[in-house]
Structure formats: structure tokens, C-alpha cells
Amino acid sequence: MVAERQRRTVRGHWAVTFTVLTVAVSSFTLLQSMVVPVLGLIADEMDTDMSTATWVLTAYLLSASICTPLLGRVGDVVGKQKMLVVTMLALTLGSLVAALAGNIWVLILARVLQGAGGGVLPLAFGIIRDEFPERHRASALSIIAALASVGFAVGIVVAGPIVEGLSYHWLFWFPMIATGLAAVATALFVPESPVAERSRLPLAPAVLLAAWLVALLLGISRGNEWGWSSPLVLSLLAGAVVLAVGWVAVENRARVPMIDMQMMRRRGIWTTNLVGGFVGFGMFSSFGFLPQFLQTPEAAGYGFGASISESGQILVPSAIASFLVGFVTAPLVKRLGARVVIVSGTLMTGVAFAAIALWHDAVWQIVAATSLQGVGNGLVFGSLAGVVIASVPASQTGVASGMNANIRTIGGSIGSAVMAGVVTAHVGLGGLPAEGGYVLGFALIAGGMVLAAVAACAIPDTRGPASPTPRTVPAPRRTVAPSRVLAPGSSV
Numbered sequence: 382m383v384a385e386r387q388r389r390t391v392r393g394h395w396a397v398t399f400t401v402l403t404v405a406v407s408s409f410t411l412l413q414s415m416v417v418p419v420l421g422l423i424a425d426e427m428d429t430d431m432s433t434a435t436w437v438l439t440a441y442l443l444s445a446s447i448c449t450p451l452l453g454r455v456g457d458v459v460g461k462q463k464m465l466v467v468t469m470l471a472l473t474l475g476s477l478v479a480a481l482a483g484n485i486w487v488l489i490l491a492r493v494l495q496g497a498g499g500g501v502l503p504l505a506f507g508i509i510r511d512e513f514p515e516r517h518r519a520s521a522l523s524i525i526a527a528l529a530s531v532g533f534a535v536g537i538v539v540a541g542p543i544v545e546g547l548s549y550h551w552l553f554w555f556p557m558i559a560t561g562l563a564a565v566a567t568a569l570f571v572p573e574s575p576v577a578e579r580s581r582l583p584l585a586p587a588v589l590l591a592a593w594l595v596a597l598l599l600g601i602s603r604g605n606e607w608g609w610s611s612p613l614v615l616s617l618l619a620g621a622v623v624l625a626v627g628w629v630a631v632e633n634r635a636r637v638p639m640i641d642m643q644m645m646r647r648r649g650i651w652t653t654n655l656v657g658g659f660v661g662f663g664m665f666s667s668f669g670f671l672p673q674f675l676q677t678p679e680a681a682g683y684g685f686g687a688s689i690s691e692s693g694q695i696l697v698p699s700a701i702a703s704f705l706v707g708f709v710t711a712p713l714v715k716r717l718g719a720r721v722v723i724v725s726g727t728l729m730t731g732v733a734f735a736a737i738a739l740w741h742d743a744v745w746q747i748v749a750a751t752s753l754q755g756v757g758n759g760l761v762f763g764s765l766a767g768v769v770i771a772s773v774p775a776s777q778t779g780v781a782s783g784m785n786a787n788i789r790t791i792g793g794s795i796g797s798a799v800m801a802g803v804v805t806a807h808v809g810l811g812g813l814p815a816e817g818g819y820v821l822g823f824a825l826i827a828g829g830m831v832l833a834a835v836a837a838c839a840i841p842d843t844r845g846p847a848s849p850t851p852r853t854v855p856a857p858r859r860t861v862a863p864s865r866v867l868a869p870g871s872s873v
Contacts, residue, residue: 541689597621604798
């Protein structure tokens with residue numbers, strides 16, 4: 382009996398669970414960006430063109446966009462710990478296949494498997510809400526959210542040394558080892574969260590959600606190559622609109638909706654989703670093109686001729702700033718309110734992008750601007766998760782936070798496509814992009830962050846994630862059985 386009690390104490394201890402979640406989230410976020418600086422190298426190694434090689438990134442984003450909300454919803458229904466193990470195993474298998482891939486198409490397939498790791502974020506947020514003591518919950522959410530933000534920058538930073546010291550295959554071997562260990566640790570030490578809503582999974586809404594996301598992101602990601610006015614791209618974008626409308630209609634009629642549209646209309650949800658979309662627009666597109674800007678030879682009239690490693694090192698202060706801010710975001714939200722913190726963060730990021738557009742003749746200018754961006758991103762991402770979780774009942778934590786993360790990915794896909802279109806539309810000396818294209822692109826991102834700040838003004842002025850109670854949170858609409866709201870740390 383004593384041994385059993387000790388086993389439960391170790392297994393359910395929030396600090397152990399938090400350690401496992403940080404490894405899981407870090408592995409997923411690193412995989413988002415580590416391939417960005419080496420896509421050209423992958424194209425050469427696998428004897429393919431750059432257009433095909435970009436599918437190594439596009440396939441990952443498409444898969445993550447679909448799997449993030451779906452796996453978050455499955456976790457709400459069947460158990461978050463079980464689905465976290467499944468997600469970690471998908472990341473492990475995808476990384477193994479990617480490391481052994483002998484041609485570009487096998488590598489792209491492996492990246493689709495890795496995209497299932499998108500479920501890590503909503504599952505981690507849900508586990509924190511269910512299992513952590515209230516006094517630690519806000520800080521844990523902020524740190525995990527900051528990891529999701531900083532991981533993209535860190536992936537770009539570490540890619541260079543890994544490739545130059547070993548090979549690009551180790552960009553997948555290392556995550557495979559980490560996610561494999563995380564899967565075992567999750568099974569052993571992370572307690573199963575209470576299932577607040579038992580129901581069958583809504584198949585039709587899931588298929589329609591996947592269909593319109595694929596059509597939208599495929600059209601956006603290939604618009605520059607196929608032509609924005611081409612029948613194929615126009616058909617994809619039009620089809621995305623039609624499928625999205627159909628998805629909303631089916632969700633509204635479904636007896637058990639996958640995503641409650643009433644939930645999506647809540648002030649704390651639609652405002653954070655709007656802000657998340659704009660921030661994703663800026664984060665993905667900026668870090669996707671800053672390395673290219675830094676690696677441009679000085680003979681072009683701009684750039685610094687940096688290597689892959691050197692361009693990553695320039696972004697180190699940004700990654701550090703974003704991560705460290707995650708530790709202080711929760712106290713700031715508690716003292717100032719989420720609205721003030723998020724508005725301040727989006728404005729900082731907007732100023733940073735405007736500074737890059739105006740001043741980029743010296744490395745210190747880039748370092749100063751990207752460091753300010755890191756602080757802004759840390760404030761925003763560290764606060765959004767708490768607002769989302771405070772706005773929904775426990776049974777919808779996974780799907781609500783998953784959709785917020787998913788909308789950031791969609792925003793990032795749109796931002797990358799827009800940035801690519803602007804930069805490649807202006808050609809300078811030697812066929813390289815003209816400096817004016819980068820200037821206009823970063824100015825557009827700055828404008829997007831101003832819009833994010835405007836949207837953030839409508840965010841509820843919460844002071845941290847609230848504990849779910851039947852008195853303050855309405856039950857989900859049209860469920861098969863009444864939801865049973867459990868206190869954090871409870872078990873079924």
C-alpha cells in the first residue's frame with residue numbers, strides 16, 4: 382500500500398509532468414524550423430529542385446494544421462495522456478523515416494508523420510490545466526507557450542552547427558531520440574487527465590476541417606510557383622471557402638460537434654485567434670526570410686554574406702529573450718491583465734519589424750531589433766494560452782488551444798507566401814532579390830502586427846487561467862451526455 386501511494390505520488394507530481402511536457406513541446410517546435418536554413422542543401426543532396434524541396438516544410442505545416450485541432454479534440458474525449466503518447470510516437474516514427482530517407486518523396490512523407498506532433502500543444506495545455514496546482518498553473522502555461530514561440534528561432538540557430546559538424550540527417554536523429562524518451566516518460570510519469578466529456582468522435586466535421594485546410598494551405602503555399610491567377614490556385618482557394626462554409630454548417634447541425642461554434646464566438650476565443658493569426662504571420666515569415674537576408678553576399682548591396690551557422694547565431698539573442706520573458710509573463714498578466722501585456726507585446730514586435738525595414742546596415746541593428754521582437758513574442762505567446770483556457774470549460778481546453786495554435790500556423794503559411802511573393806518580385810544584381818523587396822516585406826509584417834495590437838484591445842482583461850467550475854462556465858452545446866467538470870488533479 383505504501384509503495385503504491387509512493388508510485389502515485391511520483392507519477393502525479395506536477396514537476397515531473399512539466400519536465401516531460403517541456404521536452405515534448407521543445408522537440409515539436411524545433412522540428413518546425415530546423416530544415417528552413419538547409420532546404421537548399423537538401424535539394425542538392427537529393428538531386429531535386431528548390432520548388433520540390435520546399436515541400437519538406439510545406440508538408441509539415443499542412444499536416445500540423447490538420448492534426449493540431451483534431452488530436453486536441455481526441456484528447457478531450459479519450460484522454461490527453463494517451464494521445465500525448467501517440468503523438469510522441471508519431472514524431473519518433475516520422476523522425477526515424479526522415480533520417481533514413483533516400484529520396485525527397487520519402488522525406489516529405491516523413492514530414493507528414495512529424496506534423497502529427499502538432500497535437501502536443503493542445504494536449505500539453507490541457508494536462509497543465511487538469512493536473513497542476515493553481516498556484517503553478519499560470520507560470521507553467523506561460524513557459525510552455527514561450528517554448529512554442531522560441532523553438533522556431535532556436536531551430537534555425539542550431540541547424541547550422543549540426544549540419545556542419547555532422548550532416549542534415551542529424552536534424553532528425555536528435556529529435557527522434559528526444560521524442561522516443563519523452564513517449565516513454567509520458568507513459569510512466571504523466572497521469573491521465575479526467576475525461577470530462579465522453580462521446581463519439583465527430584467524423585464528418587473532422588473530414589471537412591481537414592479538406593478546407595489542405596485546400597487553403599496548398600493554394601497559398603504554391604501560389605508563387607503555379608501563379609496566383611492560375612485556374613488550379615483559384616480553384617483551391619475557392620474550394621477552401623466552400624468547404625469552410627460547409628464545415629461551419631455541419632458543425633452547427635452536428636449532435637456532437639468537433640468544435641463548438643458557440644465556443645468560437647466567445648470573446649476570449651475569437652480575439653486570441655485573431656491575434657494569433659497575425660503573430661503567426663509575422664513570426665514564420667520573418668524567421669523564414671531573415672536567414673536568407675543575412676546570407677546574401679555583400680556584393681548585392683546589402684546582406685552580410687553569413688554562413689548558415691553565422692546567420693543562426695545572429696538570432697540567438699532573440700531566442701533567449703523570448704524564452705526568458707516566458708518566466709515573467711504570468712506575474713505581469715496577474716498584475717496588469719492579459720490585454721495590456723498582449724497589446725504591449727504586439728506593439729514591440731511591430732516596432733522591431735519596422736526597425737529591420739529601416740535600419741539593416743550593421744549586425745548590431747539586426748540583433749537589437751530581433752531581440753525586441755523576441756521580448757514581444759514572449760509576452761504575446763505567454764499570455765494567449767491563459768486567455769484561451771480561461772474562456773472555455775475543461776472539456777474544450779484541448780480543441781480551443783489547438784485551434785489557436787493552428788490559426789498561428791495558418792497565419793504563418795499566409796505570411797510566408799506573402800513574403801515570398803514580395804521578395805521574389807524584386808530582382809537585383811546577379812539575380813538575387815533586391816533590397817527593396819525585403820524592406821517592403823518587413824514593413825508589411827510591421828503593419829500586420831499593428832493590426833494584431835488593435836485586435837488585442839478587445840481581449841478580455843483576464844488575470845490568469847481560471848479554474849473550471851460549473852457556475853462560471855456553461856456546459857458544451859448538444860453533447861450526448863452532460864459534461865462532468867472535475868477539479869484539477871482529479872482522476873476517473
